[in-house]
Amino acid sequence: MMKHRYASLREGAELGVDDAEQRCRRKLWKRSIMSILALLALAALVTFLAASPRGDAHPGVGHEDGRLLFVGVLHRHGARTGIHHYTFENFTWPWKLGALTLEGMEMGFNMGKKLRSDYWRHLTSSSSQMHIDATSTNVPRTIDTVHSALLGLFLGDQVKTSSILERDCSCRPDRGGQASSVECIGKCLGLDSVPSELPKVKVLQSSSIEASLLQQPYVCKEYRTWLSDFDTSQQYSAAVDEFSEQIRFLKKVVNGDRLCFDDLTGKTIKNDETCTNITLEAVERVWDSAVCALFEGIDYPSPTNHTGLIDTFQPTVDWLWHHWFTVDQGPNMGGILLNDILERMHAAQVADESLWKTENRKMGKVAGFQGASMVLYSAHDSTVASLLAALGLENWSLPSFVAHITVELWASGTSNETDPRVVLQYYDGRDGHMLDVRGCPDGTCAYSSLVAALSSRRMTMANCTFVAPKEAVNSTAAEKGRR
Template identity: 25%
Template sequence: MRSIVPLAILLSSIEINFCLATDPLAKDYGDLVFTTLLFRHGDRAITGQSYPKDPYKNESYWPMGYGQLTNQGKERHYEFGQWIRNRYTNFLPENYSSKDIYIRSTSVDRAIMSAAVNLAGMYQPYKDQQWNDNLGKLWQPIPIHSIPRNVDTALSFGDNCPRFKKEFNNLQNNPDIQQFNNNHKDVYNYIKENSGMNLTDLIYDSMNLYDTLLVESQFNYTLPNWTHAVFPGKLEEIAEMSFKLPTYTPILKKLSSGVLLNEIVEHMKLKRTGKLNPDIKLWIYSAHDTNVASLLNSLNIYNNKLPPYAAAVFLELRKNKNVNNSFVITVSYRNTSTHEPFLLQIPGCNSVACDLDQFIEVVKPLIVTNWYKECHTMEENNYMTYFGILAILLVAVSILFFIFNKKLFLCYCGRNYEKF
């Protein structure tokens, strides 16, 4: 198992040889104006959703805690933060300012910690931001914003959206999914026989098994012999299918990514008109592989491969070099540290540099502006409307009753008792 390295030593010891180039797209597509960045957290321990016969399910094998960020995950995101700093050298000021960058994370520890260590790589304290002669020269606190999962409509889709759950469950009746499960029934039976799992949800339970085995193999734990027949190959196929399911249909795409896309579009529209306040340059979402896959698949640019740790999607707003007062969006996917992010063309856009208005038109069918209305069926919305009307009537009756009784009370109290 990997040794534990103190963060201060980690921050001071990592050396990276960056190339001299900063923003490689500026020359061809225009100067950067605003960036939305969505990334996955770094390496983590198993989540605790292990299989019954797992020899490493005891938490003693995971001293950092189930689902928590590992030292390898910290290092990976610190290096990624330095990479971002290099790419945006001419875009982001060297000193941190809340007017330049905004960071939002899901309320999951590993996502928050990944954002924190990524920011440590981006913003080493300089000059007056050095707050003492020790750690203060290496690291500075930068705010990370988060809200509870049950009220997070942009990054934590599904659990708090009844319509999503209904549409998602309906996939079990989809002929393609049924055929997929039929093609993998031998794998499912093999898993049941050897892992001790019941597989109440064939695809997702198999995906959780794949995830557990992947993490354990990354920790150099010796996997049971029976796993060699299905891991990684056959289990990886099932895991890849699981990541497409949350955005498998147009309505699922909308319910999965609609709120996030609405935020992205609104920020860019405000940035174009100079009305984004504060005038943020980089808006970061620290999230999970499911978020990365769902955004890519909603935009129809997903490669159907599992997003690795620290996988990132860059949506960059640029001033069009060829047309005055025109803006374009470039979308890049970074899924490895050994290659520049892959520039992707969104279907419906005429170029990899998609005109902002064209981009808005392409994603318009996915945009969600009224989350509550979209997440409830028409019957539920009608019920809530009737309930609301009834509540208003009850309030009105209560007010009238109060006014009427107040009048009687005043009349009663205002009597001249000396006349009786």
């Protein structure tokens, strides 16, 4: 009997087709399948990118056509020299005490570049006018920092700064003891020229109640009264015992029980030094001086290495700052600034609503687009901490140089009927993260929710019992208000 043998019908095989042709067809079939899968994957990727926020849209906005209405940026100044020069410090600062260093200018410039990358496309509009306000305390380092930031904001990557060692900064008045002109800041940054259209910086004079906007703890009596009570409290006394090891370490650093320093003008007192007892505040002041020296590349005198001294004092400093800037006292420290930011957000929302009602809007589109408004507040670490406290935050990292808080207000790109959204972020000088504010979890929420949650934490200048600068010169609040 003749037996018939049949080839097994494997995937892609056909009866009456030889093995070579079958193999060829199988290869073609598999390649077709792979091509189809690749096309499907590409289509899925395109769909995902189209549905996701673009690079210029903030992740807090749920759609790609979000419009930025307002952004407020409170920032600390860049790296500076020490506030005091102590007799045990065996070095000389290259600039006046408390002056912005060249590294600090570079920090401000780079911060401005980052702001340009994040917001510039939203600030420009069909009109030639841009809505950028800049406000600073009357301290030279904050004025110099905001000028550096504005240069970075307007120039971005269009120019490259030269090496710090190659720059000519001889134009600085009083070795940084006075604020420099924008042109001088440009030279210190190694720029060939500076833009002529930079916004004018409003400087808040400490002799005016307006100073309370950025230095509320320094010029308003309400917080200073509370602070005086805190410094004599049982809680403070317990902390002195808790941090006795750090105090003993500082005594080794200064080789004595007292901390002697030169006066605030930077003139050496020599045989008539001003000295204070070693306290928790003394630990914080030396820690601050060591941090400044580290940024300037100066070795700091210490029984251990430089960073070892900073790490040893860090727990004391953290405790002090989180007890100086408490949530309970938040309105008395940053309530005025918080109110100013919320008022500006409201004005931006009203302006946008008004624009939607004009006859220029047809089919949901704007004939004359209005760019977002931006405000820069240039101040101190205490100002940043004050706003964090006013926002009701308890656990925050200490604001390093150019630390900044950004408050953004976003609206839908196709309608003004939905409640605008707020996005809150904090960059502490090292890392950035969203702010988990009460009523605004994870740093993003409806604008109305934020306003409702913070209604009791807002203050105005009418709530401030103004203290003349001459009355605050030697106060503890003055020490904590101008870092």
